[in-house]
Amino acid sequence: MKKTFYQLDRILTEYADVWRISPFISSSPAWTQEYPKLTEWLLALSGDEVDELQGDDNLLCQKVAPYFSVAQEILNLIQLPFCEKQPSLARSYAWQRDVPGRKVEQIEAFSAAIADISDPLLEWCCGKLHLGRYLAEQFNLPVLGLDINEKLVEHANQLAQRMKSNARVEQCDVLSDEAKSKLTSQQHAIALHACGGLHVSLLEASVENKVKRITLVPCCYHRFNQSDQFHPLSKVAQSSRLKLENDDLRNAVRQSNTASDRTRAKRKKLQSWRLGFDLLQREIRHVDEYLPVPPISPAILSGSFVQFCEHVATLKGLKIPEAISIEKYEALGEKRFFEFSRLELVRMTFRRALELWLVLDRVMYLEESGYECTLTQFCSADLTPRNILIDAVRLKAII
Ligand SMILES: C[S@@+](CC[C@H](N)C(=O)[O-])C[C@H]1O[C@@H](n2cnc3c(N)ncnc32)[C@H](O)[C@@H]1O
Helix, strand or coil: CHHHHHHHHHHHHHCHHHHHCCCCCCCCCCHHHHCHHHHHHHHCCCHHHHHHHHCCHHHHHHHHCCCCCHHHHHHHHCCCCECCCCCCCCCCHHHHCCCCHHHHHHHHHHHHHHCCCCCCEEEECCCCCHHHHHHHHHHCCCEEEEECCHHHHHHHHHHHHHCCCCEEEEECCCCCHHHHCCCCCCCEEEEEEEEHHHHHHHHHHHHHCCCCEEEEEEECCCCCCCCCECCCCCHHHHCCCCCCEHHHHHHCCCCCCCCCHHHHHHHHHHHHHHHHHHHHHHHHHCCCCCCCCCCCCHHHHHCCHHHHHHHHHHHCCCCCCCCCCCCHHHHHHHHHHHHHHHHHHHHHCCHHHHHHHHHHHHHHHHHHCCEEEEEEECCCCCCCCCCEEEEEEECHHHC
């Protein structure tokens, strides 16, 4: 795994200027001059092709590779084995009630991936404890879940009682010492889609308490971190020249292949309006520079583009002169969006590489701390793009 990490690290360091600079901010990134054939190919893609490439890291690298050879290297490096065991099809109705369809399949795949479970389970950031209840039933083991959200905790315990489950949840902040003290060397800690700082706290506390086994599917690496500067966990990653910030981490999870068509359409329109406003503000301020705008709810799309610009201008303390025709910026924004969404694909070519770099940092930290790790894709990316599963077992010699 170290070898893969070093190769990814070299690529991400060498091409940082390509994957860091968003074409949302800079309309013609420097690489477009260096790779004219790549730029020409991108700008000729249809909307459907862009959507397909955005949702499939392998296909994206494959298609980009003839124009940008590093994409082939990335494609080779990001291949992880799929978990061999298939989920069992025998579903218990009691458990499945109240669980959204996609979550059912993720949980069954997670369970198949960890295969043999024999120790009491502790589920970190369990939400409604769907995973914990399923595993308690399948393996006849006690499960303790931890979650900070009072309503979720209450709901989870009601669901567990209704099916007479051996699983229960305690309300707890997993960043607190109290949560850490609940981990013991006889447990198997599990977490499905625990965000950045939350799964880091699980790993650090598990190492400290010599937890027997940890099975983790990480997600949203940029969330719940203590600072804007990313601190790698492993000694290997700490010695890298690559210094990541929270914004970089966000890039590792920028993917929308499980979003509905409606959500995607709204996101595109909002981006297009934002780009239209960006061109407008450059004109008003006489400064050809991107102006950061805070997140805006898609609810604003029910109004007109003119109202949108007036709203954002107010947020930024700008006055739009009456002589300026705002309407024309809507069409200009659409044109910018067309170019942006195509040029952005080059940045996305590095997305899975960045995610794997982060996952390998966690894996190497566990290995440095006396665990043996396996890394698999526990389900297809269509079910969830955050489909990398770390399974770590504490080596007996170290106990
Ligand atoms: C992405 S959800 C995952 C839930 C569940 N594991 C699943 O896959 O459906 C993240 C969960 O973390 C919980 N959470 C967020 N911050 C937390 C904290 N500081 N301590 C404990 N739980 C937290 C949220 O309430 C939420 O239920």
